[in-house]
Amino acid sequence: MDRKKKFIKFVTLESPDSWKLLYYPGRIILLLITIIPTVYALYLSLHYYNLGKLRDKKFIFLQNYIELFQDERFWNSLKVTLCFALISLAAELILGMLIALGLSKKIKLKGVAQTAILLPMIITPVVVALFWKMFYDPQFGNLSYFLSLLNLPVPDMLSYRNTALPAMIIVDIWEWTPYVALILLSGLQALPQEPYEAARVDGASRWQTFRYITFPLMRSAVNIAVIFRFMDLFKWMDTVYVMTGGGPGVSTETLSYYAYMNNFKFLDVGYASALCIVMLLIVMVICNTFGKKILLREPEGE
């Protein structure tokens, strides 16, 4: 009887031990879908493991990593990834902040504006990439059509090394600025009103209000946006796959795309795993040092 009661309390989350019920299922799922695959990837990365040549599978310890660090294409993809991530991130933050500030004011048709701005984010990334690829097409694309109406030269963005990456950064900004704006907007709406009243009483200018009140108070929202976007940008792959396939040359080849090539095209699973482990380490280091430090710091309210 007592046992039964205890059990019911346990299941209805009334017993002090009930946390186990909530904790362990999540733990097990996490173990199955994240931790075991990661450990397996680590195991694979220490082997020569090519699906096309399974006969030659063998333990080679750090050979894959050594090769990786001597691989020009790896360093190039790291450079491309960081370049893409940092530029996109900066632009998205600035634009996102402007949009969020705009939307936080009382403006006409605010609801419509909000919905319209969110649209790019809802579209599947592959569809977005296809749409932009068509848009940039020098023969049949919209961009060349409109420019030719104005008698301007038709650019061929995706065919040249210097313009391909910028063209794709524009796509990413178009697609993901709304997401940043959304996070920042929710941050803005949660701001306390008192400091603003005090500032108005003290006769602070608009810029001063933004610089000394809004900005510091917004720091945690900005950080969330930065970390989320950075992780996404760092593993950027779908747009590359659809729009350029890493070309021209390897000028738009990101880490994820290079890993994809190694794994799915060259079937070199060991090498691709090593690359992914390195990617994981980079993201972890950046998010931990950069993210934790700032996230855990109290906002400086003077």
Added chain:
Amino acid sequence: MRRTTKKALAGLLLGSMAVGTVIPAYASEEKPYDGETIRVIMQAHTTTDSIQELLPQFEEMTGIDVELEVMPQEEMFDKTQIALAAGSSDYDVIMFDLMYTAQFADAGWIEELGPYVEKTGYDIDDFMPGYLNSLSYQGKLYGMPIYGESSMLMYNTEMFEQAGIEGAPKTKEEFDEAVAKLDAAGIPAIVYRGAKGHGMNVMPWTGMFLEMGGDWFDADGNLAVNSEAAVKAAEYYADLLKNHSVSGVESFNWDQCQLAIQQGKVAMCIDATNFASRLENPEKSTIVGKVGYSVIPDGMAIGWTVASGFAIPTEAQHKDAGWEFIQWALNKDSQLASCLNGDRCDPTRISVMNSDEFNEKYNYADGQWVATTIEALSTCPADYRPRIVEWLELGDGIATALSNVMQGDDAQAEFDKVQENFKDLKYPDYEMFNK
């Protein structure tokens, strides 16, 4: 006591089951695979559409249920490759192209088809030997060709007239002259594949590379992709596209090349023989009846032969039923029907290519097209690109190098880099093209 009755019962049941399975098989010898379900994966293609349309006939005839999965080419290759590598039994029949033959066969992922052909007496002599060859590895047949193509020069006769060029250029000198005349007339001269990929920019370059005296491997079987011919070919390739083509050609795949000539934006195109059916389709093309067909000019490049075929994975569950499907899908009636009902002029059977119906429908430029195609097919080698296990990786290296040359990098340096990256590749058995 009980136990014995149980045993007896079991024996009886088993006996009746055995009888039960024997009877239907005996009763309908025509349908030995009745009730089996096979899964087939194919690329989106006019041939596939036609097979899909005729499928109910096959299902009724044999009692085999066919689940056909259709995907775009690249995605389909990715998916089958992974399915095969993982040893999955998902598919009973897959589709692959010649560049995967070595890899799939060497890894033991697909069945050798020789025994199947022998068992059923299938008439493979009617298939074009070049195609069968391209889907064979070390003398053994691994795939049955579904469609195949060679390459040729297609030109816009109207633009040629405007520029004052008489007839198709037959040699490299004539070709360069034609390009100069088109330049003078302000007409973009030529398009071919410029996008990065082992089946994209590598295709036209390889033709020039081999024609200019290059070979993938030297006499000792060592890789030789930084030879003088390779560099010369790359420079020639890049010059034509950069200075004598339409804008954006650097990222053209074959589809965009086809569009460019089909919409009258360029005078010449060197690409697949099967472009013709779309260039001559009045619903899609603006240059119907204004296209000339000719073999690729001598001294400029050689043409390719490629083929895609059906194979049976080693891990498949219904191999015989799968073979039944392959035989039907590629028989003369099916191929002819797909050629006559759709825009599809790349059959793999000689009898179809020679049939009156086929020649009547695809009588482009007064038979010029059929004649050129047959000539191209008989001269172009299957080992245009080396069918080796490491091809995808090597092909990607060449594609990247070419793409860089197009951006203005030094060709010698780029190809030296490829050579250095793959210096361990050794194929002493490689049959040299320029002996």
